[in-house]
Amino acid sequence: MNNNINKAFDAKVTMADGAERLLSDLWKKQPLVLIFLRHLG
Amino acid sequence: MAQLRQKKQYFDRAGAQVVLVGMGTPEESAAFEMKFDIPFPLISDPKRRLYRTFGLKMLSALGLLSPSVAVKGILAITKGHTVGIPIGDVRQLPGVFIIGTDGRIVYSHFANDPSDHPDPDTILEALKGAQ
Numbered sequence: 001m002n003n004n005i006n007k008a009f010d011a012k013v014t015m016a017d018g019a020e021r022l023l024s025d026l027w028k029k030q031p032l033v034l035i036f037l038r039h040l041g
Numbered sequence: 042m043a044q045l046r047q048k049k050q051y052f053d054r055a056g057a058q059v060v061l062v063g064m065g066t067p068e069e070s071a072a073f074e075m076k077f078d079i080p081f082p083l084i085s086d087p088k089r090r091l092y093r094t095f096g097l098k099m100l101s102a103l104g105l106l107s108p109s110v111a112v113k114g115i116l117a118i119t120k121g122h123t124v125g126i127p128i129g130d131v132r133q134l135p136g137v138f139i140i141g142t143d144g145r146i147v148y149s150h151f152a153n154d155p156s157d158h159p160d161p162d163t164i165l166e167a168l169k170g171a172q
Contacts, residue, residue: 009095016084026058030142032057036061036097036136039128
């Protein structure tokens with residue numbers, strides 16, 4: 001486990017439904033657990 | 042994914058939003074969500090822009106063929122994990138980040154091999170630092 005206190009990068013992202021959002025919109029109201037998958041399955 | 046799905050209520054109770062990032066196009070991602078009844082939002086990142094931005098590691102070609110990776114893959118299958126659809130770069134390794142409401146990364150896990158995932162309880166414990 002690695003811990004740090006760096007600021008997360010913000011970016012425009014595309015959701016699976018095609019909607020575009022700012023990544024920061026996802027953490028503004030509640031902590032965000034961002035899980036990067038290796039594959040879809 | 043099965044473990045995460047089972048713990049969804051705990052993430053909800055912790056007041057956290059779980060969002061997945063995958064290398065599929067929006068169409069592939071939507072199909073994945075539907076097929077596996079994924080209860081979390083999914084970001085489509087076919088060009089791996091976010092993967093690179095967050096500094097996630099890539100497996101070397103030798104690592105991809107290493108016996109230890111093969112053994113871990115077989116063990117995962119015997120535990121009931123499905124074999125994923127190889128969409129995107131198969132050398133890409135996964136990772137997990139917890140970002141607090143102030144935008145600070147309070148937890149990060151950079152996988153060292155394809156089977157290197159923190160279990161959901163570890164993530165839930167780390168969430169306490171993000172409140």
